[in-house]
Amino acid sequence: MAPRAHYPPPQPLPDPRLSPLQWASAGTRWAAASGTWRCGSTPTSTRSGGDGPDIYKGKICSLKARALLIDMEEGVVNEILQGPLRDVFDSKQLITDVSGSGNNWAVGHKLYGSQYRENIVEKLRKAAEHCECLQCFFIIHSMGGGTGSGLGTFVLKLLEDEFPEVYRFVTSVYPSGEDDVITSPYNSVLAMKELNEHADCVLPIENESLFDIVNKIHQMANSGKLGSTVKQNSLITSSAGSAKTAQEKPFDAMNNILANLLLNLTSSARFEGSLNMDLNEITMNLVPFPRLHYLVSSLTPLYTLADVNVPSRRLDQMFSDAFSRDHQLIQADPKHSLYLACALLVRGNVQVSDLRRNIERLKPSLHFVSWNQEGWKTGLCSVPPVGHSHSLLALANNTCVKPTFIELKDRFMKLYKKKVQLIIITSVATNHEYLALLKQILVSQRSCLKVTAQDFCLCYLKKSFQWLLLKKGNLLIDLYIPGYILIVFSSELVSDRSAYQLEMD
Amino acid sequence: MSIVTVQLGQCGNQIGHEVFNTICSDVRDTHGLCSKKENESYRDASKERFFCEEQSEVPVARAVLIDMEPKVISQTLSLAARSGYWKYDDGSHFSQKQGSGNNWANGYSVHGPRHKEVIMDLVQKEAEKCDRLAGFFTIMSMAGGTGSGLGAFVTQCLRDAFPTSFLLNHVIWPYSTGEVIVQNYNSVLTLSHLYKSADALLVHENDVVHKICAQLMNIKQISFKDINQVIAHQLGSVFQPTYTAEGGLHYSRNPLGDLMETLVPHPEFKMLGLRNIPQMPENSLAYSTFSWPGLIKHLRQMLIANAKMEEGIDWQVQPPRLGSSIPSSHSTNKPLHFNTSIANLVILRGKDMHSVDLGSFQDPSLYTSWLNPKDAFHSWKTLRAFNKYEKSASLVSNSQFLLKPLDNVVGKAWNMFASKAYIHQYTKFGIEEEDFLDSFTALEQVISSYSSL
Ligand SMILES: Nc1nc2c(ncn2[C@@H]2O[C@H](COP(=O)(O)OP(=O)(O)O)[C@@H](O)[C@H]2O)c(=O)[nH]1
Ligand SMILES: [Mg+2]
Numbered sequence: 001m002a003p004r005a006h007y008p009p010p011q012p013l014p015d016p017r018l019s020p021l022q023w024a025s026a027g028t029r030w031a032a033a034s035g036t037w038r039c040g041s042t043p044t045s046t047r048s049g050g051d052g053p054d055i056y057k058g059k060i061c062s063l064k065a066r067a068l069l070i071d072m073e074e075g076v077v078n079e080i081l082q083g084p085l086r087d088v089f090d091s092k093q094l095i096t097d098v099s100g101s102g103n104n105w106a107v108g109h110k111l112y113g114s115q116y117r118e119n120i121v122e123k124l125r126k127a128a129e130h131c132e133c134l135q136c137f138f139i140i141h142s143m144g145g146g147t148g149s150g151l152g153t154f155v156l157k158l159l160e161d162e163f164p165e166v167y168r169f170v171t172s173v174y175p176s177g178e179d180d181v182i183t184s185p186y187n188s189v190l191a192m193k194e195l196n197e198h199a200d201c202v203l204p205i206e207n208e209s210l211f212d213i214v215n216k217i218h219q220m221a222n223s224g225k226l227g228s229t230v231k232q233n234s235l236i237t238s239s240a241g242s243a244k245t246a247q248e249k250p251f252d253a254m255n256n257i258l259a260n261l262l263l264n265l266t267s268s269a270r271f272e273g274s275l276n277m278d279l280n281e282i283t284m285n286l287v288p289f290p291r292l293h294y295l296v297s298s299l300t301p302l303y304t305l306a307d308v309n310v311p312s313r314r315l316d317q318m319f320s321d322a323f324s325r326d327h328q329l330i331q332a333d334p335k336h337s338l339y340l341a342c343a344l345l346v347r348g349n350v351q352v353s354d355l356r357r358n359i360e361r362l363k364p365s366l367h368f369v370s371w372n373q374e375g376w377k378t379g380l381c382s383v384p385p386v387g388h389s390h391s392l393l394a395l396a397n398n399t400c401v402k403p404t405f406i407e408l409k410d411r412f413m414k415l416y417k418k419k420v421q422l423i424i425i426t427s428v429a430t431n432h433e434y435l436a437l438l439k440q441i442l443v444s445q446r447s448c449l450k451v452t453a454q455d456f457c458l459c460y461l462k463k464s465f466q467w468l469l470l471k472k473g474n475l476l477i478d479l480y481i482p483g484y485i486l487i488v489f490s491s492e493l494v495s496d497r498s499a500y501q502l503e504m505d
Numbered sequence: 506m507s508i509v510t511v512q513l514g515q516c517g518n519q520i521g522h523e524v525f526n527t528i529c530s531d532v533r534d535t536h537g538l539c540s541k542k543e544n545e546s547y548r549d550a551s552k553e554r555f556f557c558e559e560q561s562e563v564p565v566a567r568a569v570l571i572d573m574e575p576k577v578i579s580q581t582l583s584l585a586a587r588s589g590y591w592k593y594d595d596g597s598h599f600s601q602k603q604g605s606g607n608n609w610a611n612g613y614s615v616h617g618p619r620h621k622e623v624i625m626d627l628v629q630k631e632a633e634k635c636d637r638l639a640g641f642f643t644i645m646s647m648a649g650g651t652g653s654g655l656g657a658f659v660t661q662c663l664r665d666a667f668p669t670s671f672l673l674n675h676v677i678w679p680y681s682t683g684e685v686i687v688q689n690y691n692s693v694l695t696l697s698h699l700y701k702s703a704d705a706l707l708v709h710e711n712d713v714v715h716k717i718c719a720q721l722m723n724i725k726q727i728s729f730k731d732i733n734q735v736i737a738h739q740l741g742s743v744f745q746p747t748y749t750a751e752g753g754l755h756y757s758r759n760p761l762g763d764l765m766e767t768l769v770p771h772p773e774f775k776m777l778g779l780r781n782i783p784q785m786p787e788n789s790l791a792y793s794t795f796s797w798p799g800l801i802k803h804l805r806q807m808l809i810a811n812a813k814m815e816e817g818i819d820w821q822v823q824p825p826r827l828g829s830s831i832p833s834s835h836s837t838n839k840p841l842h843f844n845t846s847i848a849n850l851v852i853l854r855g856k857d858m859h860s861v862d863l864g865s866f867q868d869p870s871l872y873t874s875w876l877n878p879k880d881a882f883h884s885w886k887t888l889r890a891f892n893k894y895e896k897s898a899s900l901v902s903n904s905q906f907l908l909k910p911l912d913n914v915v916g917k918a919w920n921m922f923a924s925k926a927y928i929h930q931y932t933k934f935g936i937e938e939e940d941f942l943d944s945f946t947a948l949e950q951v952i953s954s955y956s957s958l
Contacts (some may be wrong), residue, residue, distance in 0.1 A: 054935055133602035272576045274729040275684075280606030284650075285686040288926035341686050353727035354714065359682055371924040374683030374917070377607075380729075 066130065068093055068123055070155070072112055072147040073100040092126070095119055101146025105187040108150020108221040109194075120155060121162060128163065135269070136279045138262060139199075143191045144175035144184030153194035160198045167279060169265075171197045171258060174330065174404060176208045177411075185411040192408070200283050201293045202263065204401060206330040210254035216326070217253075217302050227409040234387035235303045260385065261297055261329065264393035266346055268381040275352070277345060277379030285377035286341045286397045296334055298327040301388070315350065315390065319358040322394040323366065330404055337400035339368045339452045345393040348384030355380070507635035508554055508744070508760045510568040510642045511628065511659065514605075514652025515577045516677050517644040518570055519729060522581045523737035524644070525566045527892065528555050529591045529625050531741060537889035538856060539942050547889045550746035550756035553948045556591065557634050564591045567635065570598035571659070573605050573616055574649045597631055599623055605650025610934035611690040612654020613698075617662075620655075623661055632667070640671030640761040642744075643703075647695040648679035648688035657698035664702040671761035674703045675740070678710040678910060687927050689918035695934070696911075697944035700951065704765050705775040708907055713813040720816050735844045738892060742899040747852055747885035757885070767883040768848045768903045770876060778906045780807050781899040782815050785880045797853075797861045800898045804851070805865050811844040811906050814950045824870035846872050846904040846958040854879055855896035858886045873958045908955050915948050 071077050074096050081089065095116060101108040128134050137159050141148030159168050172195065174183040195202050217235055220278040268277040287293045300321040322344070325333040346355065355378050368375050385391050512521035537544045552696060556564035566585070572578050578600045586592045599620065605612040633637050641663055645652030656674070663672055675701070679688045699706055713874050714735050718727045722735065746756035749763050757763055769775050782804050783795055803815050810822035822842050849866055869878040891897050921927065922941055931941075 135603055272580050274519070276574065276576060276604065278574060278604040278606055280603065280608070281650075281685075284606045284608050284927075284930055290929055323905075351726045351728040352732070353715070353719070353724075356682065356686075363682070371921045371926055372686065374681070376683040376685050377686050378684045407876065 005024075065089055065093070066127055068095065068120070068127060070095045070116075070120070070147070070151065072097040072108065072151065074098060088383070093123065095123065101150060103144075103181045103183050103187065104146045105150040105183075105190040108146040108148075108152070108191070109154045110150075112151045113148070113154035116151070117158065120158060124159070124162065133165050134163070136169055137163070139168065139170045140258070141170070141187040142173040142175070144173075144179055144181050145187060148173075149187040149191040153198070154190045156194055156198045167200045167283065167408045169199065169279070169282075170195060170202045171205060171262070172202055173205045173207060174408070177407070182415075184409060186416050188408050189412045196291050199293060201287065201295060203295055203297050203395075204330050204404065205258060205261075206404065207254065209329050209331055210257050212326060213257060213302060213329075219302065219435045224234055234301075257329070259301065259392065262298055263385065264299065264345060264347065264391060267383065267385075268345060268379045271381050271383040273347075273379070273381035273383075275345075275380040276379060277377075277381075281377065281379075282395065283344065286395060287342055288340055288372070288397070292340065292397065294397070296332055296398050296401055297329050297396075298322045298324075298344075298394045299329070300327055300392050300394075302327070315354055316358060316361070318390065318392050319344075319362060322392050323362060328400075330401065331399070332400035332404065333341040334396045334398040334400045335365060337367070337398050337402075339366055339372075339375060341372060341375040341377065342368075342397070343379070343395040344364075345379045345381070345395070346390065347381045347392075348388060348390030349382075350380060350390050352380065465486060506554070506637040506639035506760070506843060507557075507567055507762060508639050508917045509628065509631045509635065510555070510566070511663075512568055512570045512581075513643065513645040513656040514572055514649050515574075515661065516582045516646030516649065517652045518572055518577045520675070520733045520736055521568060521570070521644045522585060522732070523733040524740050525568070525585070525591060526588065527734070527737040527741045528745065529564065529588075531745060531892045533590055535890070536931070537891075538895060539888045539890065543887075543889055546748050546756060547887065553636075554639075554719075554744070554746070554760065559634075561592075563589065566591060567631060568593060568597065569624075569631050570656065571600070571624060571627075571651075573601045573612070573655065574603060575600045593792065594631075594921065597627055599627060603634050605654055607648075607650045607685050607687060607691065608930055608934065609657075609687075609694045610647055610648060610931040612650045612652075612656070612934040613658045613694070614654075616651070616655050617658030618896065621658075621662060624659060625666060628659075628663065629666070636665075637758075638670060639759045640673065640704075641667070642673050642675065642761070644675045646677040646679065647692045647697075648677075648685040649691065651885050652677075653691045653695040657695050657702075660699055661702045662665035664820035671759075671765055671892070672703045673705050673707060673761055673764065674699050675707045675709070678708055678712075680711045680715070681910070681913065687930070689914050689921065689939070690927065690931070692914045693941070693944050693948060695916045696914075696951075696952060697947040700775065700863060700947060703775070704761075705769050705777050706902075707740075707777045707779060707901075709779070710813075710910060711740075717784060717848050721814055722786050735784070738784070739781050739899065742781055742854065742891050742897060743779065743852055743901055745854075745891060746889075747887045749853070749883075749885050756887075763885075764850070767850050768901060770848060770880065773951070774847050774903055776907045776951075777901055777903055778954070779899065779901050780804065781808070781815060781897060783894065783897065790895075795896050797857065797896065797898075800896065801851075801861060801863065801865065804898050804900050808846065808849065808866075808900060808902060808904070809844055809871060810842060811904075826870070844905050846881065846902055847876065847958065848872075848881045848903045849883075851882075851896075852899040853884065853886045853906070854891040855894065856888060856890070858888060858896070905955050905958055908952065911948065911955075912952055915945065915952065919945060934936070 065085075067089070069077055069080070069089065076096055077096050080086070081091075081094075097112065097116075101112065125414055139152060139156055139159075141152035143149050156168060156170065172191070175181065181187070221235070224329070265282075266279065269279055282295075283293070286295055298321075301317045302321075321327050323335050325335070328334065344359075359376055359378075372385065510521055510524070512518045528551060532548050537547060539547075552558065552564060558564050558567055561782045570578050570581060578598050582593050582598065586807055601616070601620070605616060628641075634772055643656060643660060643663070645656035647653045647656075657893065660672060660674060663670070676695070679685060679692070694704070711732065715727060716733045717735050718724045720730065724731050743764075745759075748755075749757040768777055782800050783793070785793065803818065806812070806818050806820060806822070809813065809824055810819040812818040819842065822844075849871070851860055851863060861884075863884050866882050866884075867878055872878050872881045890944060922945075928938060928941075932938075
């Protein structure tokens with residue numbers, strides 16, 4: 001397929017101001033999939049050396065992605081560097097290690113966190129220097145593993161310290177029930193606490209949902225039903241005009257959904273429209289209370305039928321679909337839960353009357369919280385995504401996220417109650433101390449041990465071979481190493497009482 | 506005399522552009538169905554009001570464009586330049602990289618003080634280009650962040666810097682079904698602050714104009730451009746030159762001053778609404794004829810029944826009968842839905858306007874009792890037809906028309922405020938709960954003043 005002609009920016013666009021950061025496997029695979037900027041539709045998320053020659057015949061020449069790729073192993077990043085997008089990244093944007101995080105949040109957060117802190121800060125500062133007006137960091141990571149979850153949330157906090165003015169949007173891939181990582185409930189819960197405290201806005205994603213959407217599109221594209229063919233480059237799973245990799249990898253289709261999510265999220269800040277919506281409007285409108293910042297997203301249409309022009313019914317369908325269960329990027333049903341707020345980011349040939357009509361049509365079937373009965377935020381961007389005449393990204397601050405979180409907590413508790421070998425030690429300042437302490441613990445497994453750190457005491461539970469670290473009455477479970485599980489949480493997710501119960505038995 | 510227009514935020518800039526477009530095309534493309542001499546003096550008066558022409562082939566709008574993000578302004582500038590008929594001054598705009606994020610506090614407390622000097626310099630420069638400055642016409646929405654927050658701040662600065670100039674703020678009222686979630690907070694803060702510094706607020710409700718586009722203009726897919734064109738037409742019909750005195754020889758010199766003098770007799774009442782008739786698609790105009798008595802009859806009923814357009818007027822509503830009732834029970838006697846006025850201004854444009862009988866607008870029963878009906882009603886007229894309409898009538902009124910929308914906005918904002926939702930977004934930029942409470946109090950006062958008319 002010939003590369004799509006890119007949209008020439010109508011006038012010099014504001015200098016780049018978005019900064020995607022990508023962590024670990026889930027994040028870096030996304031980077032590989034987000035080749036969509038080939039078509040020039042994301043001019044501001046790339047850093048350019050000059051003006052004209054950057055995009056030549058739809059190919060990137062001197063543009064570099066404004067991104068930091070971090071992984072504590074090398075495989076995925078290397079793949080990217082040898083892949084079709086090798087030109088947009090260079091080694092100055094990479095931070096890798098060889099040994100991985102062993103699906104251990106603590107290793108990523110504590111061990112690698114302290115080890116790579118300086119390096120990460122330096123590269124972040126470098127990237128930020130190139131921005132005239134840095135608006136936002138995008139953090140793309142998964143919750144279940146060790147690096148994205150642990151080191152990712154470490155960097156989240158780092159960003160808050162170093163760039164307090166800049167928004168932090170996090171795209172988090174939540175583990176599914178069938179996750180192959182045993183420790184994923186621990187990792188996710190630990191990461192959740194960081195997201196609660198340090199993110200401005202979190203867009204949770206579940207692989208199960210992405211998978212269902214991919215299947216749905218696959219079926220539609222191959223059924224040839226309705227006498228209509230699907231326009232190939234309109235698939236939400238395709239990377240439109242991007243360089244086609246020879247063989248598609250299983251995650252690619254799913255990751256492209258994510259890429260499109262971020263493209264649509266930023267489109268109004270990049271292109272003109274009759275009702276612009278900057279990124280700062282998202283938090284302003286959708287986050288009524290600081291920690292309630294989890295936004296369920298849905299993208300429609302999933303594809304455009306090739307031989308149909310756009311009657312308004314099709315347009316209305318796009319709005320209806322955005323509220324249906326099977327278009328959400330997590331397993332959730334916003335229609336049967338309570339809305340705190342809802343944003344509709346529309347692109348293409350859609351006008352304010354289309355918005356009003358659809359809002360009025362859909363409103364009766366949706367429940368909004370009493371103090372926000374008209375909780376709608378709308379944006380109109382005149383440039384549609386490649387291959388579409390119009391598109392919609394709906395962001396909902398809706399209580400339908402609850403089941404996902406409750407399930408996570410249940411799985412956490414299940415694992416926790418099984419008493420998977422649990423060692424709890426104090427939080428450690430340095431790598432050195434950490435190792436020494438671990439050694440000590442391992443040596444004296446069966447004896448009671450007092451830790452020097454003043455506020456902490458380390459208790460050993462004979463029956464279950466557990467170490468508990470207690471701090472002023474709060475259970476603090478801090479670090480764990482492979483084979484032993486060690487958890488950090490402040491009492492929010494598991495109450496003090498259950499911690500004490502644990503101690504009692 | 507000249508008016509300096511200040512366009513603020515996305516809405517302000519998009520509407521401002523349409524206003525200048527409309528004014529320019531009224532003067533350029535139509536001859537007003539009047540004598541050549543009449544048309545020329547109309548044109549000269551209009552040019553002096555809105556454009557300056559020094560060292561430029563095309564008229565240059567007397568405007569300052571302000572936004573906190575770059576896209577809208579650069580689009581507005583280039584659209585105007587591309588028209589080939591008029592343009593904005595190259596140096597008369599100011600934008601930043603990132604918008605105010607729908608946060609009134611960000612516009613008012615952060616962007617305002619930070620950019621005060623640059624903005625006021627631009628305004629000063631524009632004001633100095635006017636031989637005689639009538640005042641400032643500030644266009645903004647009240648739901649967003651820049652127009653609303655920065656707009657309130659700039660209006661205050663204008664008041665300080667130009668204590669004797671007239672300040673009229675044109676305010677866009679958001680769709681009531683919501684388009685910015687914090688729109689009611691932003692609106693409450695904007696209105697209460699403007700009430701302190703502006704001389705009057707001229708309000709357009711997006712819901713109303715949207716309906717006009719759908720029902721009168723027959724537009725199927727309505728865009729903001731369509732809406733803005735209707736607004737611009739209505740504004741043009743007020744601010745294009747007219748004779749303010751019976752048998753006057755010169756077009757009015759001071760449109761803003763005249764407007765305030767006529768319509769704002771008391772600082773507690775400064776909410777102005779605008780209606781016009783006829784309003785229809787351009788291609789239907791050729792097939793329609795209008796009689797002045799018919800237009801006036803409709804316009805008057807639109808006023809007393811508080812209808813915003815000629816379709817769907819409730820003809821049952823009639824003014825209360827005066828005299829029979831004791832003055833103190835006056836308000837309890839009032840027929841339901843009757844819209845009491847403080848003051849009205851009717852503007853007639855087109856042929857034979859001299860013969861029009863406006864007696865029905867002088868009926869004392871339309872007005873509050875504390876003002877002499879003689880002072881409460883005025884009319885401006887010109888033979889010169891406006892913008893392709895052979896005859897047209899507009900009504901600017903200071904009445905209870907906004908009572909319900911205002912009560913709704915304050916009520917919804919209060920409801921949200923009671924749950925403390927979104928407050929943290931404002932305190933982050935220095936607007937505290939106290940400030941909200943002050944604003945609520947100020948608007949409750951306005952509501953109660955208008956209710957007791
Ligand atoms: N009538 C009209 N309303 C507009 C237009 N653009 C934005 N609005 C309204 O303005 C409000 C949003 O404020 P906006 O001007 O975008 O925010 P700002 O740029 O921060 O001042 C909403 O109520 C919109 O409906 C426009 O071109 N015409
Ligand atoms: Mg805006």
